[in-house]
Amino acid sequence: MGQAIVVKVGGSAGIDYDAVCADVAGLVAEGRRVVLVHGGSAETNRVAEALGHPPQFVTSESGFQSRRTDRQTMEIFTMVYCGKMNKMIVGKLQALGVNAIGLSGLDGRLLRGPRKKAIRAVIDGKRISIRDDLSGKVEKVNSDLLTLLMDAGYTPVMSPPALSYENEAINVDGDRAAAAIAQALAAEALVLLSNVPGLLRDFPDESSLVPRVDVARAEEAMALAQGRMKVKVLGAVEAVQAGVGRVVLADARVEQPVRKALAGHGTTVQ
Amino acid sequence: MGQAIVVKVGGSAGIDYDAVCADVAGLVAEGRRVVLVHGGSAETNRVAEALGHPPQFVTSESGFQSRRTDRQTMEIFTMVYCGKMNKMIVGKLQALGVNAIGLSGLDGRLLRGPRKKAIRAVIDGKRISIRDDLSGKVEKVNSDLLTLLMDAGYTPVMSPPALSYENEAINVDGDRAAAAIAQALAAEALVLLSNVPGLLRDFPDESSLVPRVDVARAEEAMALAQGRMKVKVLGAVEAVQAGVGRVVLADARVEQPVRKALAGHGTTVQ
Numbered sequence: 001m002g003q004a005i006v007v008k009v010g011g012s013a014g015i016d017y018d019a020v021c022a023d024v025a026g027l028v029a030e031g032r033r034v035v036l037v038h039g040g041s042a043e044t045n046r047v048a049e050a051l052g053h054p055p056q057f058v059t060s061e062s063g064f065q066s067r068r069t070d071r072q073t074m075e076i077f078t079m080v081y082c083g084k085m086n087k088m089i090v091g092k093l094q095a096l097g098v099n100a101i102g103l104s105g106l107d108g109r110l111l112r113g114p115r116k117k118a119i120r121a122v123i124d125g126k127r128i129s130i131r132d133d134l135s136g137k138v139e140k141v142n143s144d145l146l147t148l149l150m151d152a153g154y155t156p157v158m159s160p161p162a163l164s165y166e167n168e169a170i171n172v173d174g175d176r177a178a179a180a181i182a183q184a185l186a187a188e189a190l191v192l193l194s195n196v197p198g199l200l201r202d203f204p205d206e207s208s209l210v211p212r213v214d215v216a217r218a219e220e221a222m223a224l225a226q227g228r229m230k231v232k233v234l235g236a237v238e239a240v241q242a243g244v245g246r247v248v249l250a251d252a253r254v255e256q257p258v259r260k261a262l263a264g265h266g267t268t269v270q
Numbered sequence: 271m272g273q274a275i276v277v278k279v280g281g282s283a284g285i286d287y288d289a290v291c292a293d294v295a296g297l298v299a300e301g302r303r304v305v306l307v308h309g310g311s312a313e314t315n316r317v318a319e320a321l322g323h324p325p326q327f328v329t330s331e332s333g334f335q336s337r338r339t340d341r342q343t344m345e346i347f348t349m350v351y352c353g354k355m356n357k358m359i360v361g362k363l364q365a366l367g368v369n370a371i372g373l374s375g376l377d378g379r380l381l382r383g384p385r386k387k388a389i390r391a392v393i394d395g396k397r398i399s400i401r402d403d404l405s406g407k408v409e410k411v412n413s414d415l416l417t418l419l420m421d422a423g424y425t426p427v428m429s430p431p432a433l434s435y436e437n438e439a440i441n442v443d444g445d446r447a448a449a450a451i452a453q454a455l456a457a458e459a460l461v462l463l464s465n466v467p468g469l470l471r472d473f474p475d476e477s478s479l480v481p482r483v484d485v486a487r488a489e490e491a492m493a494l495a496q497g498r499m500k501v502k503v504l505g506a507v508e509a510v511q512a513g514v515g516r517v518v519l520a521d522a523r524v525e526q527p528v529r530k531a532l533a534g535h536g537t538t539v540q
Contacts, residue, residue: 047349051320075354079317082372083353084345087431087439090376095437101378101415102352106360107371108424145371148422152415154378161357167365169357 003188003245004033004150007258008178010194011039015252017089020193023258024155025096033150034258035185036093036100036157037178040077040085041067047084048076058121058130064231066119069134069171074161077171078104081159089157101154105138105162106169110146111177113139115164136170138162138177141184179235183242190244191261192232193252198267199229213269215240221269236269246270273458273515274303274420277528278448280464281309281351285522287359290463293528294425295366303420305455306363306370306427307448310347310355311337317354318346328391328400334501336389339404339441344431347441348374351429359427370425375408375432376439380416381447383409385434406440408432408447411454449505453512460514461531462502463522468537469499483539485510491539506539516540 005027009020024034044067045055053076056068069077086102093100105111115136118129146156160177161169175192182190202208203226213221218237225233229249236247250266251257260266275297279290294304314337315325323346326338339347356372363370375381385406388399416426430447431439445462452460472478473496483491488507495503499519506517520536521527530536 047321050322051317078357079349079353081353082357083349083351087348087352087374087376090374091433091437091439094376094379094433099378100376101373102376103371104357104360106357106364107373108369109364145422145424148418152418154415163361163364167361169361 002033004035004185005189005191005262006035006037006178006182006185006187007191008037008175008193009039009252010174011041011043011085012195013042014195017092019255020252020257021089021092021096023256025093025098027258028098028155034155035146035181036089036155037174037181038085038089038157038159039174040081040159043085044077044080047080048073051076058119058123061120061122061127065227066135067171068130070132071134074134074169074171078161078169081161086157086159093155093157098155099153100157101149102157104158105160105172105177108142108145109163110142110158111138111160111162111172111180112165113137113162113170113172115166115168115170134168134170136162136164136172138172138180141180143184146185173231175232176235179239179244182239182244186243188245189262190236190239190247191258192236192247192249193257193261194228195253196229197251198249199225199233210267211264213267215269233269240269272303274305274455275459275461275532276305276307276448276452276455276457277461278307278445278463279309279522280444281311281313281355282465283312284465287362289525290522290527291359291362291366293526295363295368297528298368298425304425305416305451306359306425307444307451308355308359308427308429309444310351310429313355314347314350317350318343321346328389328393331390331392331397335497336405337441338400340402341404344404344439344441348431348439351431356427356429363425363427368425369423370427371419372427374428375430375442375447378412378415379433380412380428381408381430381432381442381450382435383407383432383440383442385436385438385440404438404440406432406434406442408442408450411450413454416455443501445502446505449509452509452514456513458515459532460506460509460517461528462506462517462519463527463531465523466499467521468519469495469503480537481534483537485539503539510539
């Protein structure tokens with residue numbers, strides 16, 4: 001068995017899950033080990049609206065945007081990520097002959113880390129501190145469980161929430177969770193798929209794709225990145241520095257998105 | 271490691287999940303192997319109402335009631351069972367020091383069986399046939415996966431849906447799924463907890479509890495059973511006939527419900 005490939009597929013509108021699952025199934029059929037990490041943000045927004053608890057987002061002082069996760073939002077988040085999205089993907093993979101197992105960060109303590117004591121946010125130009133937010137970050141990954149399952153022929157399909165050190169479900173960034181999983185498995189590659197073709201020099205001009213980022217010159221890439229792409233580039237650089245072979249930021253909206261990313265389509269961080 | 275105990279806790283109103291989880295945690299701390307199977311019917315009804323797709327139930331010609339499971343209902347069912355309920359229970363167990371792993375019947379092909387081609391139902395006295403229902407029954411359990419996880423110290427927390435032979439998510443009866451799991455593991459005991467104290471001679475008079483049912487005289491018990499209890503008694507008898515040590519139908523609304531059931535409180539089928 002070779003090293004694992006960790007594939008993260010975002011939860012934004014326009015993602016072609018059928019193409020991602022078909023591509024993963026092809027790789028698994030060739031004997032590759034794949035861990036698939038998924039999001040669910042667009043669907044969480046939709047269900048939260050339908051249940052009368054519309055989504056809210058906060059922007060940190062350093063410019064990162066994140067979901068405001070109060071207790072009711074965490075319930076909806078868990079329903080959508082662990083119920084609807086996770087089992088939809090597991091079902092698609094099963095239909096393609098892949099013996100997938102869906103797991104959240106709570107299951108088997110797969111993803112653990114600290115809950116943020118407070119999130120500092122900027123709302124209407126004012127700095128505020130939110131103390132009841134159920135969010136945090138991943139510091140530890142139970143790679144033993146992932147290896148146990150992959151050794152037995154199963155393909156893990158994972159999503160947030162993670163489990164805080166105080167045993168609460170916490171919302172964590174999916175891209176950085178995938179990076180932590182790739183690090184823990186010393187993965188050959190981490191592929192971060194979303195609805196853009198990679199890092200763009202002139203966002204949103206898709207012809208301005210940056211094909212390669214050298215981790216030694218990461219500041220330049222970070223300066224180019226807009227919005228969500230900042231977190232992806234940051235996670236990619238951290239992952240490579242921690243021993244992941246390479247990270248590819250690539251387009252989920254195409255046929256064979258994983259193979260194309262592994263072949264160098266997108267932005268390769270190395 | 272001894273034989274497993276399979277505990278099924280219903281999804282009706284009034285169930286004390288904290289008491290069930292604390293009791294399971296105590297057994298696991300003593301080195302017992304426990305598989306916890308859960309329901310989620312009351313919460314599914316609530317969420318389905320909130321999402322504008324109210325629950326419907328159909329009664330079969332033989333008098334069994336079941337949830338009408340069209341595609342949208344299956345999506346809601348999966349959100350609630352695999353997302354909300356499953357991760358709520360996994361979170362409670364993790365907080366009690368149990369390394370729980372939540373799994374549906376889709377994951378690792380844990381629960382497989384045929385989808386019903388049609389459900390014959392009686393509505394307003396008329397016999398009708400419903401062909402698009404996503405329901406079926408469990409015929410195969412992947413006990414290898416459960417054993418792999420329990421050998422490594424994990425406690426499986428399971429729920430429907432199951433995976434049909436055509437790889438669709440199908441709604442299956444939770445009590446009979448638990449019975450199939452207990453059979454596959456040759457469990458020492460199967461404990462079916464719900465919001466009644468067991469089989470009642472004079473339903474709903476709780477003082478008329480039937481303490482023991484001999485499988486050789488199952489017809490008498492079946493004749494006494496009302497509504498949902500028919501399925502429980504049927505599943506219990508089948509399980510004992512297939513090699514499960516004993517089945518106890520017991521009350522989930524008390525402290526230490528599992529230990530009390532194992533000590534003989536409730537209706538023991540043997």
